[in-house]
Amino acid sequence: MAERSTAAVDVADNSGEQPLTAKADQSTADGVAKNPERDTDIEEAQGSGGIEGPGQKAASPELHSGHKLARRYRLEECVTRLDGFSSWRAVDEKLRRAVGVHILPADHTRARTVLAAARSSALLGDPRFVQVLDAVEENDLVYVVHEWLPDATELTALLAAGPLEPHDAYQMTTQIASAMAAAHREGLAHLRLNPNAVLRTSSGQWRIRGLAVNAALRGITSGTPQRADTEAIGALLYAALTQRWPYENDAYGLSGLPKDIGLIAPDQVRAGIHRGLSELAMRALINDGATASRHEAACTTPEELVKAIGEMPRIRPPEPSFTAPPEYQRTTYQQGTYGRPAPHPGANQPIAPPPPPLQSRTGKALKWAVSALLIAALGLGSWQLADALMDRSGKSDDTNKTQPTDDGDKNPAKSNPTQIRIQNSQEFVAEGDAQHPNDVSKTYDGDATTYWRTKSFNEGPPIAPLKPGVGIVYDLGSAKQISSADIGLRYPGDHTTVELYAADSLSPASLDSMTRIGSVTTTGTTATVKPGKKVKTQYVLVWLTAVPQSGYDSTLYSGAGYKQAISEVKFAG
Secondary structure (H helix, E strand, O other), X not given: OOOOOOOOEEOOOOOOOOOHHHHHHHOOOOOOOOOOOOOOOOOXXXXXXXXXXXXXXXXXXXXXXXXXXXXXXXXXXXXXXXXXXXXXXXXXXXXXXXXXXXXXXOOOOOHHHHHHHHHHHHOOOOOOEOOEEEEEEEOOEEEEEEEOOOOOEEHHHHXXXXXXXXXXXXXXHHHHHHHHHHHHHOOXXXXXOOOOOEEEOOOOOEEEOOEEHHHHHHOEEOOOHXXXXXXXXXXXXXXXXXXXXXXXXXXXOEEEOOOOOOOOXXXXXXXXXXXXXXXXXXXXXXXXXXXXXXXXXXXXXXXXXXXXXXXXXXXXXXXXXXXXXXXXXXOOOOOOOOOOOOOOOOOOOOOOOOOOOOOOHHHHHHHHHHHHHHHHHHHHHHHHHHHHHHHHHHHHHHHHHHOOOHHHOOOOOOOOOOEEOOOEEEEEOOOOOOOOHHHHHHHHOOOOOOOEEOOOEOOOOEOOOOOOOEEEEEEEEEEEEOOEEEEEEXXXXXXXXXXXXXXXXXXXXXXXXXXXXXXEEEOOOEEEEOOOOOOEEEEEEEEEEEOOEEOOEOOOOEOOEEOOEEEEEEEEO
């Protein structure tokens, strides 16, 4: 069980001189532009320039559903068979999860490039990119295994329903530009950045698939990769604002711009478009030396685009709309008309007189009986009250004689537990690597929005057998008796197990050298551990042995998996 996945990306270079749609049509040596079959990872029409390298076309491997690679990856469904390679949805039988696999013959002209691109992109380790899990040459085949995100939606599908809201378009551009800036700092480019390569997860996080790998599969290169990827981001923003592709050719289910008009600003295509975003799209699209829209400097790199976004006023999400509750309607029972026929409109309804009091012989007898019972009850109650008062006065002297003073009180009131201040802390590593040792002080800084977090595990909730657990040792300053420990958690779910141990130092030798004093299992975001026996200790280990499953966390940049984060730890004595 690996602690986390590595990221999947694509390398390619775009010149930015003309749309990739046009260049792809020119490059038909491998059947790229002629074959209309959809490729879920590698799409044909791209808004940035790119040139497909020459090479002899290799036959696609003859594979079928049920075939296994490395006795582990079982192929389920072929989603693309194109240009000498095929792409599959598969199942990793070892970790019991869905994955995607690109397969091509080992003698394919691009096999070496694909392997190198996959291995380079896997080292990036950025959760904003779809993760590359494996890149192998075996049995005359080269295959690249990557994450499969069943809860994610392609930008293509989102735009089919209409343009994005300004805040969504702003968030998409911000996250994609910052991710690509980080990739280029590591020498990686995408060059196939199109609406099919951009995904939005169920948590609202935008992720990119195909960094380096998709372009290598297509043989796309560029002399100006940063300019190409920046233009591609501009095309994505243009499409998100207008639901139109910013080139003459139709692509990705979007209509292109009218011929002979040229590239016009998004706010000239549709009314009501955010002016700042419209200008930003043009600055990214027109980056080949031409003057950008409204005399602003063109953005030629993702880094410059990130800077331009930072200079814009922040676009806030729309205010939630609340539907006014319907006006309160009294029921017919409350209106006093229950069981009565509805009155005719305009008719004066007589007011019914109240029923007469009990005037019959039976009614009078009933009233006398009730009165007699009340008198008897009052008399009995008075007698019991007088008797109790007499007994109490008779015993008061003896009570006063035997009552001890405050100094000799044998049953004093229990005092409220006092909070114990944490003096120091250190992450305890029983086996393997540390989690995030530099963040342990965030668990007692008084700020519930800061966290120490575990890594994301592929299996759970029990962390074993990968590790016996993860946790932090706290120094209380001196030996103190602990009555409870309150731990704030970030992720709810099934389930979190927290154990307390009394340690002999801030750096105990092993878990066996400590004494277990309590444990609790919870499915919520708080855990209260009460020691089962009285113990005084200066050092306490908060130990996690089981953590719940949670999706990608954009706040903590934590990948999906079994994980937990601690906000605040409080000890009471």
